[in-house]
Amino acid sequence: xxxxxxxxxxxxxxxxxxxxxxxxxxxxxxxxxxxxxxxxxxxxxxxxxxxxxxxxxxxxxxxxxxxxxxxxxxxxxxxxxxxxxxxxxxxxxxxxxxxxxxxxxxxxxxxxxxxxxxxxxxxxxxxxxxxxxxxxxxxxxxxxxxxxxxxxxxxxxxxxxxxxxxxxxxxxxxxxxxxxxxxxxxxxxxxxxxxxxxxxxxxxxxxxxxxxxxxxxxxxxxxxxxxxxxxxxxxxxxxxxxxxxxxxxxxxxxxxxxxxxxxxxxxxxxxxxxxxxxxxxxxxxxxxxxxxxxxxxxxxxxxxxxxxxxxxxxxxxxxxxxxxxxxxxxxx
Numbered sequence: 001x002x003x004x005x006x007x008x009x010x011x012x013x014x015x016x017x018x019x020x021x022x023x024x025x026x027x028x029x030x031x032x033x034x035x036x037x038x039x040x041x042x043x044x045x046x047x048x049x050x051x052x053x054x055x056x057x058x059x060x061x062x063x064x065x066x067x068x069x070x071x072x073x074x075x076x077x078x079x080x081x082x083x084x085x086x087x088x089x090x091x092x093x094x095x096x097x098x099x100x101x102x103x104x105x106x107x108x109x110x111x112x113x114x115x116x117x118x119x120x121x122x123x124x125x126x127x128x129x130x131x132x133x134x135x136x137x138x139x140x141x142x143x144x145x146x147x148x149x150x151x152x153x154x155x156x157x158x159x160x161x162x163x164x165x166x167x168x169x170x171x172x173x174x175x176x177x178x179x180x181x182x183x184x185x186x187x188x189x190x191x192x193x194x195x196x197x198x199x200x201x202x203x204x205x206x207x208x209x210x211x212x213x214x215x216x217x218x219x220x221x222x223x224x225x226x227x228x229x230x231x232x233x234x235x236x237x238x239x240x241x242x243x244x245x246x247x248x249x250x251x252x253x254x255x256x257x258x259x260x261x262x263x264x265x266x267x268x269x270x271x272x273x274x275x276x277x278x279x280x281x282x283x284x285x286x287x288x289x290x291x292x293x294x295x296x297x298x299x300x301x302x303x304x305x306x307x308x309x310x311x312x313x314x315x316x317x318x319x320x321x322x323x324x325x326x327x328x329x330x331x332x
Contacts, residue, residue, distance in 0.1 A: 035290070039106040042294050045302070046103035053095045053305025060308040061088045063321035075156050076146050082161040083135045083142075084311075086168055090135070091304040094128040097121065099301050106294075111192040115185045118194035123179035129268070130214065131172030136261045137218050138168065143257055144225040147232055147250050175214045178206055207276065222261065229254055256314040260307050267303040270296035 033041075064085050068078075101121040104113065111118065145152055156164075182196050198206060233251050274293045277283045283293065311318045 038291065038294065039109075042298055043103050043106035045298050046099055046106065049298075049302040049305050050095060050099055050103070052309075053091070053099070053302070056305055056308030056312075057088050057092045057095065059322055059325065060311060060318070061085065061092070062325055063318055064088065066321060066325065067317075075154055076142050079156055079161060079164070080139055080142050082165060083139045083168075086135045086165040087132045087139075087307065090128045090132045090172075091307060094125065094132075094301075095304045098125045098128070099304070102297065102301055111185055111194045113194075118185050119180065119183040122183045122194065122196065123176045126176035126179050127169075127172045129172070130175040131169050133264065134171045134218070135165075135168045136257070136264065137222060138164070139257055140222055140225050140261065143250075143254055144229060147229050147254065150246075175210070203280070219265075226254075226258060252314070252316065256311060259314060260310050263306060263310065264303055267306070268300045271300035 064081055067081055098121055101113065101117060105111075113121075178198075179196060182198055182202075183194070184197060185192055185194055186197070187193075233247060233254060270292075274283070274296050278293075283289050312322055313319075
């Protein structure tokens with residue numbers, strides 16, 4: 001396969017790309033720690049993310065499944081729980097595959113996992129991340145309906161909820177198409193790298209389409225939804241048909257969903273900045289840049305282990321479900 005000249009190629013690093021490029025060309029030392037020491041430290045954080053994330057998401061999935069078995073009279077509640085299952089499954093896939101690949105990326109100094117893992121890991125990273133993001137957006141719209149239009153009702157069956165979740169996966173897949181098309185392993189100075197290879201023109205078009213279609217319109221939608229929700233529940237600028245108990249429950253549910261969403265975006269912003277700087281060749285080849293890119297990547301990838309902790313901490317429903325799950329297991 002022929003590639004453009006290296007000087008005309010943009011290297012987009014969603015995990016291993018910039019990390020490998022940096023450590024091969026320059027031997028860094030930071031605070032007495034060599035590149036090898038730093039790699040093992042970051043790999044340890046990946047291992048910790050795997051342990052915490054797998055346990056948290058597994059318990060989350062069990063609690064949600066148990067909630068489905070109990071049933072619910074609210075279609076909005078059923079749809080919300082279905083989307084939560086979708087997010088949890090997406091996080092589990094991301095955790096078990098992408099975080100594992102990232103761990104080995106830190107352990108190995110070269111890309112030794114082949115082209116198939118290179119293409120699939122980077123593509124699944126974008127796919128699952130945006131599937132979770134769009135599922136969170138849909139959950140926020142349901143929260144908007146529950147708070148602003150409490151008398152609005154709709155009915156969904158299991159098949160319709162499944163199709164809606166598949167729509168989230170399809171939307172996430174469309175964002176990952178550039179990775180499936182342009183990701184590959186190339187050799188530079190006897191070292192192998194997993195890279196997303198794009199010319200400057202392709203890179204510009206990529207970021208314009210990515211920001212203008214896939215991300216920022218949905219962020220604007222979130223701001224509008226939660227702006228109205230906050231006005232209704234906290235500022236009381238709109239009269240809604242809610243009892244005091246309903247307002248309290250809606251506040252807690254809104255805080256939980258908004259916290260999960262805000263932390264998701266905040267934890268991915270540094271990594272996105274690194275990807276952009278790497279693509280525009282603005283990242284310096286220094287020890288500080290290597291550490292910053294590695295920390296931002298680990299931070300972004302560890303988000304899949306954070307959401308269950310937030311839900312179990314802020315939601316009485318999930319906390320009670322987890323407690324009931326443990327009590328049932330211990331009684332056996």
